[in-house]
Amino acid sequence: MKERAKSMDNKPADNAYRVLARKYRPQNFDDLYGQEPMVRTLTNAFEAGRIAQAWMLTGVRGVGKTTTARILARGLNYKTDTIDQPSVHLTELGEHCQAIMEGRHVDVIEMDAASHTGIDDIREIIEQVRYRPVSARYKVYIIDEVHMLSNQAFNGLLKTLEEPPPHVKFIFATTEIRKVPITVLSRCQRFDLRRIESGTLTSLLRKITGLENVQADDTALAMIARAGEGSARDSLSILDQAIAHGNGTVDSQTVREMLGLADRARIIDLFEMLMRGDVAGVLKEFRAQYDVGADPSVVLSDLADFNHLVTRLRFTPEVAQDMSLSEDERVRGAEFAKTLSIRALSRCWQMLLKGIHEVETSSRPVQAAEMLLIRLAHSADLPTLDEALKAITNGHSAGGSAPSAPQGGGGGNGSGGGATAYAAADAVSGQMVQRQNNGGAALRLAEPAAQTAIQPQTIVQPKAEPAPQAVRIRDLNDIVNLAGNKRDLQFKILVKNFVRLVSIGQNRMEIALTEHAPKTLATDMAQRLLDWTGERWMVSVARDGGGQTVAEVETARREELVTDARADPDVAAILAKFPGAKIIDVRITTPDDDTELEMQMPDPGVDSGDLDDED
Template identity: 45%
Template sequence: MAESAVPYRVLARKYRPQTFAELIGQDAMVTTLGNAIRRDRLAHAFLLTGVRGVGKTSTARLIAKALNCIGPDGQGGPTIDPCGVCDPCRAIAEGRHIDVTEMDAASHTGIDDIREIIEAVRYASVSARYKIYIIDEVHMLSKAAFNGLLKTLEEPPAHVKFLFATTEVNKIPVTVLSRCQRFDLRRIPADLLTRHFAHVVEQEGVEAEPEALALIARAAEGSARDGLSILDQAIAHGQDRVDAAQVRDMLGLSDRGAVRALFAKLLAGDAPAVLAAVGRQHELGVDPTALFRGLLETCHGVTRAKVGDHVDPALSAEEREAFADWASRLGYPVLHRMWQLLLKGHEEVQSAILPMEAAEMALLRIVHASTLPDPGELIRRLTGMEAAGVAPAATSASAPAAAAVSSAYEPSVAPPAPAPVAAAPVPPPTPVVPPKPVLPADFRALHDLLEDRGEPLLAQELHDFAGLVRYAPPELVVRPTRPIDLRKLAGALRRLTDTVWTVSAEEGDAAPTMLEQERAMQAAERAVVWDSPVVRAAREAFPDTELLGYTLDQRSAHA
C-alpha cells in the first residue's frame, strides 16, 4: 500500500521563524531579551503587541524555547540562541511540551479558564525549567478573567512565566499592563520583506521578478504572514513563476506605469486623455479605489523626492527617475493641492453607489483645478495688471491662468506672452476687507449660540458641567465637573464662528456652573417667599406647612 502524500503546508507556517536570527524586523526586542537572559534579569510576564503577522505568537514560542533550552548535551541554561535539537526545543516547536501551555483567549474568555491556570501554577513543572503560559489575543479575556488573573500575575511562583500576545493593547486593563514587561513589535519594512520573500522563493525553487516581490511587500503592509499568504497565492496563480503583471492582475492593482501616465495627464489638464486612460484601466478590471490609491502613492512619492528623503528601495528605476523629474518641476503648493483633491476623490469613490462614475468626476475636478492659478500666482497677476493700469477681465482670465499653471507643470514650454491691451486708465479697485467675525460677548451668549445653532448636547454640557475659569474670545478655559469633549467643542465653535478657538480645562478657582447658579437663585427666591409675613403666619398656625409653589412678584405662596 503506497504511503499517503505529506499534506501541503502553506508558506506562512512553513517559514515561521524557529530562532531569533530568523525573526526579521524586531532587532531591538531581540537585543533586550538577549541582555535580560545573559544577566538573569527575566521578567515574570511579557506582553507582545503589534499588528497582525509581525511575529507575536512566534516570538512567544521562541521565548519559551530560549528559557527551557538545555542544549545538545543536556547541560545548557537559558539562551537567546536555543539549540533546536534538545527535547524541550523540539517538543515546544511541535506544540506538545507538557509544561508549555498555549491558550487562545478568543475561545477561552471566562473566569473558569483562568481559574484552571491559577490552580495549576501552584505545582512545579514536570520536566522543563519553567512552566510557561502563552495566551494569544489576550485582550479578548472578560473583565472577571482579568481580575482573577491579577494577583497571580503580580506574584507568580518562581517557576512560572506568562507570555501574552495581542493586536489591541488598548483593550487590556492598565492593572494588567503594569504587571508585564511590554514589547511593541514593529511593522516590518518593505525592503526587509522583499529580501525575505526572495529567500523563500529561492528555497521553494520558484522564479520571481524583484518588482513582483516588491509589490507583494507593499501589499503586505508590514505583515510577514500577510505577505507570505499573498506570495503563496501568487505562486499558484503564476504556475511556479511570479511576475509583476500577474501580481497586479491577482491583487487588482493598476500598472504603475499606467498610473504615472495618468498622473502626468492630470497635471497637464488633458481631460479627454484622462477619461480614456481611466476607461482602459476599468476594462482591465482595475478597481477605481485601487487606481486612486496608486495616484496617491505617486503624489506622495514625488513629494518625498522633492523633500530629499531617502530613496525607497521598493521603487523601480523608472519610478525613481520619474519622481525625481516631477520633484524638480513641481512646487509644494501644486503637490499639496493634488494630494487633497486625490484624497477627497478616494473617499468619494469608496462610498459612492457608482464608483466608476465617481472616479471620473473626481479626476475631472482635478483637471479643472489644474487650469486655475494658485493664490500666490493670482495675486502676482492682479498686482501686475493694476500696476499697468489694466482692469482684470473675468471673461479672459481662464486662458492666462491655464497657461501659467501649465508652465508650472512643464517648464520647458514657455507660456505665451499676453498680447498688449490698450485700455483707458481706471482707478485701482478698493480692497474688500472681510468683516471680522462677531464672537459671543460672554459665556452665557456662547451657550445660547450652541443651543440655537444645532449643538444642544454641547450646550447642555456647558450649562451643567462647566465652571468658567476664563473667557477671552477666542479663548475659553473651564473647570469641568464631569468629562466634556473639549476637542469637539472647539470644532463646533470654529464652525459656528469661523474662528479658531482655544478650549482647555484647568483646575483651581472657577465660577459655579450655570446649573449651579440657577439652583442657587431658585433657593434664594424660595427663601424670600418662605420668610415673607404671610407664609410665616401660615407656618405658625400650621406647623406642618410645605411650600409647593409660589409667585415671587406677588410674594404669594400656596401651602
Template identity: 50%
Template sequence: MSEPDTAPRQYQVLARKYRPASFSDLIGQEAMVRTLSNAFATNRIAHAFILTGVRGVGKTTTARIVAKGLNCTGADGQGGPTIAPCGQCEACVSIAEGRHVDVLEMDAASRTGVGDIREIIDSVRYRATSARYKVYIIDEVHMLSTSAFNALLKTLEEPPEHVKFLFATTEIRKVPVTVLSRCQRFDLRRIEPEVMIAHLAGIAGKEGVEIEEAALAMIARAAEGSVRDALSLLDQAIAHGQGRVDATQVRAMLGLADRGRVMDLFDMVMRGDAAGALQELSAQYAEGADPVSVLRDLAEVTHWVSLVKITPEAAEDPTVSPAERDRGRAMAADLSLRGLTRMWQMCLKALEEVSTAPSPMMAAEMAIIRMTHVSELPTPGDLVRKLQDAPPLPQAHAPQASAPGAGPRARQAAPPRATHAPAVPGGAAVAQPAPVAASATYPDFDAVVDLIRARRDMRLLVEVENHLRLVHYAPGRIEFQPTGDAPSDLAARLSRQLQAWTDMRWGVSVVSDGGGETIAETRAARRTDMVGQAMRHPMMQAVLASFPGVTDAHVSVHEPVQADPGATQAPIEDPAEEFGEDWDPLDAFD
C-alpha cells in the same frame, strides 16, 4: 496485506511551513533578539514579557521560541535555558506542536472573563509536570476585561519562580499601565521592504518557484511590513502563476494598476490634461484595475514624490524600479510643494467619495476632472505678480453723514478709569469705576459713544448704535428720534448712566422726526461702499473668474488704520519674497 496509503498529503501554507523555530530564523527584530540573548546568557530572565506590534510580525512566534528556550534540555537531555533551542528534545517538539502540558496558550479574544484568569491563578501554585518552567502565553491580551486584568495583577507581580508569563497584543494602548509596569516590553517592528523581499525570494527558491523581483516588490508593498501577510500573498501568487510568477500576474491578483501607468496618470493630471487622464483611467479600468486602487496608488505616488522633493534620499525605495526612481526625481524637481499637497488632499477626498458613490468609476472620473481643473489654476504668486502693474481704481468718496457725528470721528481719549474700592462686609473690597470729573467735556456725540464703550456697557452700546437717530447734540443735552423697535426706556437709562459716569446732569429727550441714520446704518453703508471697491479691483476680478462661487459675502473689509505721519514703510515688490513661496492670498476664502 495492507494497502498503501494513497491519500494526498494535506498542504501546509507557507506562513506555517516557514514559521521561525529559533531566534536565528526571525527577521527584522535584531534589537529584541540581542536583549533576550543577553538575558539568557546572564540568567536575567524576567518573569513576564509583553510583545507588541502590528499583525504578522512574529509576536506569538517569539513567545513560543522563548517558551522552548526556557524548557529546552538539549539533544542529550542535559541542557539548560538557551537562546538557541535544539528543536529535537521532547520539550521543543511538544511545544512546537502545541501539545506541551506545561506551556498553556490562551486566546484572550475568546476567553475574556475573570473566570478564565482564575483558572490560571489557581494553577500557578503547582509546579510544572515535566518542564523546567510553567509558561502561560496569552494572545491578544488587550481583549481581557478590566476585572480579569485586576485579578491577574497580584499573581503577575509576585509569581512563583517556576512560572513565566508571555503576553502578545496589537493594541498596547488598551493594556492597563498596571500590567505594563509588571512586564518587560518588546516592540516588534514592521519588516523593512528590502529585508522582506530577500526573505520572500529565499522562500520562493526553496519552493522551486521562479518569481520576478518586481512581483516580490509588489507583494512586499502590499504586505505593509507583515511577514504573515507577505507569505499568504506569495502562496496565492504561486498558485496563480503555476510555478512562474511575474509582475503582471501579481498585479492582476492584487487588483493593482501598473505603477508606471499610475505615474503616467499622475503626470497627466498635474499637467491639466483632462482628456488624456480620463482615457488612461478608462484603459486601466478596462484591464481590470479597481478605481479605488487606482486612486489609492495615485495618492501613494503623490506622497512619494512629495517626500522625494523634500528628502531626495527617499527616492531610493527598494520597492520602486530604477526607471521609476528617475522619473520620480524629475517630477519632484518640476512640481511645487503647494501643488503636491493640494493633490494629496484631493486624493483623500476622492477616495472618500468613491467608497460611498453608487458608481465608483463615475466618482473616480469626476475626481480626475476636478484634479486636472485645479492644476490649471495659476499659483497665487504668479497671480499677484501679474496684477501688480494694474492701474488702481480711483478712490470712491466716502458717503456723507446725514446726522451729526456720523462722519469720521474726531476721537477723544476715553476718560481715565480710576477706581475706588469701598469696603464690604468681611473685609473684602470691590473695585468700582470712579466718576469722571465734572470739568470733562464731550464736544460731540462720538465722545459719548466712546465713553459708553469704555465703560463696557454692551447692552446700552448696542441700543445706542442701532436704535438712536441723532437730531441734536450739545454737551449735557441729547435729542434723538428712536427707531421703531427701540426700547421704550432708552432715553431714561442713557441719561441715568451718563450722569453716574460723568457726575454731571444730562438731559436726554425723544423727538418724533428729524433724525438721520443710526451709527449701525452708517457703518453698513460704509462697508457696502468698501466691498464694492474691493470687488471692482483687478485682483478680485481674477479671483471671481477662477472661483465663480465667490460673492461679496465672502469678502472681509476693515476700517483703514491711520498711519503714523512720521513712519515710512517700503512697498512690497514681491509678495513671495515677503511672505514666502507658499504665500496664498486665497487663504482668506478658506
C-alpha cells in the same frame, strides 16, 4: 533553515499541504525578520541572567507575535546534551523544542483570550500556577489577544502577575495595546514588533520562492511585499495565492490581475497627466486601467502613494534605494521631485486623501473617482490662495485704480494686468475676493464701464455697510451652542457625546472620537462649520488624546453641584427631616439665580414636589 529541514525529516510523511506561512514559520530568533531591536534586548537579558517574569508583545497582524512567544518559551526551556539553561542561541533542537513550537507541550499553555475572556478562565490559571512544571524548566502561559479579557479577568490576574512563583512566566500578545489596562502593562516588559520593511519582505519572498523552486520576477515580489503592508504572514498568503493563480509561476501581470492592482508605470503616466492638467487624457487612461480590472480606490491609493514618494524624494533622495521600488518609480519620481512644487504636491495629497474615502463609501465608485480626477487635473494649473490674493493686490496697485475688464484676448501677462487679477480672483473657489486695506476702504474689482464714465464730481462715496458679525469658534461649547441656534439637535447631541477636543487654531481643529462615534462625524463637522460660519475649517481626527466630551463635563459639573448641595446645612436638614429623600438633580436656572434642587421623596405619605434651595 537547516534546523527546519532536519525537524521536518523526523516527521512521518504527510500528504497534506501546508501553507507557506506555516511551513516557513520562524523556529528561532535568527529567523525573525525585521525585529532586530527586540532580539538584541532579549539576547542581552538572557546572557546577563536578567530574565523578566512577563512580556507584552504588540504589533499589527502577521508580524510574528505568537511565533515570537513560542520561540521565547523554547528559549526559556532550552535543554540539550551540552546546554541546560535559558538561551536565545537555539542552534539545535532541544528536549522540549519540537513540542513547544507545535503548541503541544504540557508546560507551555497557550490560551486565546478571544474565547476565554472571563474571570473563571483566569481563576483556573491562578489555581494552577502554584504547581511546578511537569518536565520543563518553566511553566509558560501564552495569552493571545490579551486585550479581549474582561476587566474582572484583568483585575484577577494582577496579583499573580506582579508576584508569580519563580517557575512561572507570562507572555502576552495583542494588536490593541491601548485596550490593555496600564496596571497590567506596568508589570510587563513591552516589545513593539515593527512592521517589516518592504525591502526585507521582498528578500524573504525571494528566498522562499527559491526554496519552493518557483520562478518569480522581482517586480511581482515587490508588489506582493507592498500589498502585505509590513506583515510577513499576509505577504506569504498572497504569494501562496499567486503561485496557485500563475500555475507555479509568479510574474507581475499575474499578481496585478489577481489583486486588482494598477500597473505602476501607468500610474506614473496618470500622475503626469494630472500634473499637466490633461483632463481628457486622465479620463481615458483611468478608464483603460479600470477596463483591465484595476479597482478605482486602488488606482487612487496608488496615486497617493506615488505622490507621497515624490514628496519624500524631494527632501530625502536616498529613498530611491528602496528595493521595493521599480525603476520607473526611482527615475521618474526623482524628475517630478525636481520640477513640482511642494504646494502642488500637498494640494494633490489632500484632495486624494479625501477623495479616496468618498470613492470607497460611494454607491458609484467609478463616477466618484472620475469626478475626483477632474478636480485634480483642473486644480493643477491654478494658483494657491496666497498667490491668488497676491495677484489681486498687485493688479490693484498697478496704476492706482481698479483694473478694467479685459477686452478680447489682450489682457497682458504682467503681474499688474487685469487678466491676471481676474484669473486669480476666479481661482479662489470661483468667488470674487475683497480685502480691507489699512484705511478701511474696500478694494473692489471690475467696476462696470458705465460707472467709470460718471463725472468725478457726481460720485457719492457709498456708506460702507457693516461687516457681518463673525462667528467665533473657541471650543466645543461654541459648536454645541451654534448647533442649538441652528436647530440641528441631532448634530448637537453627536458633538456633545462623541467628540473630544485635542487642539484648535485658526480654522483648524484636531479632535478625537469616542468608541461609538459615527465615522463621518469629522466630515460633517467641517461641512456644518463651513455652512454656519462661511469659513472653511480643516477638521482632522487624532487616534487618541483630547479632553472630556461636553456631556462628560456637564455630568461632572452636575455631580459636583449635587455634592455641594448635599453639604449645604439647609439641604442636609431637609434630607434628615425626610428619611429616604435624595437629590436627583441640580439645575442652574440663570447665572444670577440660585441653584434649584429636585428631591425625590419615596415615602407616599410625604409630598414629593420639588424643594427649592433659597440659599
